[in-house]
Amino acid sequence: MTDNSDNILVRAQGVDKVFKRGSEEIHVLGGLDLEIPRGEFLALMGPSGSGKSTLLNLVGGLDRPSEGVVEVGGKRIDKLSERKLAAWRARHVGLVFQFYNLMPVLSALKNVELPLLLTRLSKAERKKRANVALDIVGLAHRAGHYPRQLSGGEQQRTGIARAIVTDPTLLLCDEPTGDLDRKSGDEILDLLQALNQEQGKTIIMVTHDIHAAERATRTLYLNKGRLSTEPVD
């Protein structure tokens, strides 16, 4: 995953995204250009329906643009086959969701271990790495607990451990503090900031919360499918 031309990790050029609802076409993103350098902590803000999550999905290879190019680490991902795209996501992307999206029937450790099932690591190595990830987020002592036994903040930290366990290039967070109280939210933001500053993770975070966006190194605003550096009224 190297981009010899410059230090840009994510590059989107002329990206359109159109959703069809019956015969109606909804243009969510139109001709969007974006560049994100390695090691950046980018906050994406904007009103509901502005296309923040859609953009996150396109960068993370969870969806494909209707038009345009999406490159990550110099690799064009919008043209990859489903199988190759899945393998690429497994290797390069960590995802953190607003509602944690943990498997309720698996312990925190097993939840964190999930992405490692797609690797060739041995059972012992998977367990070791999952424990390390839980340790990083401060939850080593809760490894055997199930999501229902964890607080919201702890569940989100488990979600972050799951996102970083494969040591991905890119961390995509969709409103990671949206379901948490201020204190827990701050702890999550501290954690994300530490991952960015200490481990050099490139993070893109979608948020409605100006307080959360302040933790990022750059904030972009999305409105009606267009990006700007200034908030829109």
Add this chain to the structure above:
Amino acid sequence: MKYLYLIFSSLKRKKLRTGLTILSIVVAFLLFGYLSAIRQAFAAGVEVAGADRLIVRHKVSIIQLLPQSYESRIEQVEGVDNAAHSTWFGGIYQEPRNFFAQMPVVPEELFDMYPEYVLSDEQKKAWLATRSGAIAGRGLAERFGWKLGDRIPINATIWSKKDGGRTWEFDLVGIYDGAEKGTDTSQFFFRYDFFDETRAFGEGLVGWYTVRVSDPDAAAEVAAAIDAEFANSPSETKSEPEGAFIQGFANQIGNIGFIIMSIMSAVFFTILLVAGNTMAYTVRERTGELAVLKAIGFTDRGVLSLVLGESLALTLVGGAIGLGLSWLLVSMGDPTQGSLPVFYIPTRDIFLGLLLIAATAFVAGIIPALQAQKLQIADALRR
């Protein structure tokens, strides 16, 4: 293997629903195993029937008798090796529900014709030496707790004796075993000469002939030649392969195979609905989770395999328990306390059961699995 805990963890999500679904699958496969044993009991005779044996009976009906003199004429037909006659006795031992087949035969002919009936030389000699002697199959002897030397009284419903009595008493001089697993050991044979001399009527008449042909491929031609031999006589014959004869005999009760197949079809159709419904709910409830699996790198095919794996685990657990329980029940004995000639689940049906488990898992799981496969990550995460 590393996905197994994921599969079984998913099934533990709704324990009651999973438990009830497994229970219904257990019942279906328990029925399958048990009914297989019953079907086998009725089909065993057909399956072990000799391909080189014909049955020659009266053209009108099996209850019409044939002259014993036909035997030598049958043996002179080209392609016939030897012939042996039998007659339906139809007596009652103690009470009517104790049904079993009793037939007067010529001992030497019986063992020539049916090498699958295994009797020790010593007991054969005893039978030849005892006019009122009889032999019973191992299954029959065990059913009634008979042992050698017992005197077996049988009340005749057809064949009264010359002295006016209806109770025939036989000395049990032998207990035969089956050379194969499916050999019928529920029968009772006694000597024809004793029977012929003692019966009040029908002297010189027999029920049917079993005929061994030299070349099984020419059995149809030999059967036609035998029937031609007795055409236009007072007792015309109908000759057919032994298997067809036994099948016809079993069909007097009803087409057991068809009845059992109908029951099983209804049961498995219901099970498919139950298991399919469970799998559909399982997938619908976990749309978000399946989308997360895809998001973190599971391929479409990987998710399809997981859902099919859950379906297989569900049916495998239920099916294995059901088949195991049916095997246990069958090994405890047949439901008629021994009236059935054989009672076991054939190996073929155990494999068929395993095949059914896989088929049920596939059919119940394939639609939800395809839905999971087609799931669009972004759409599913928005829900």
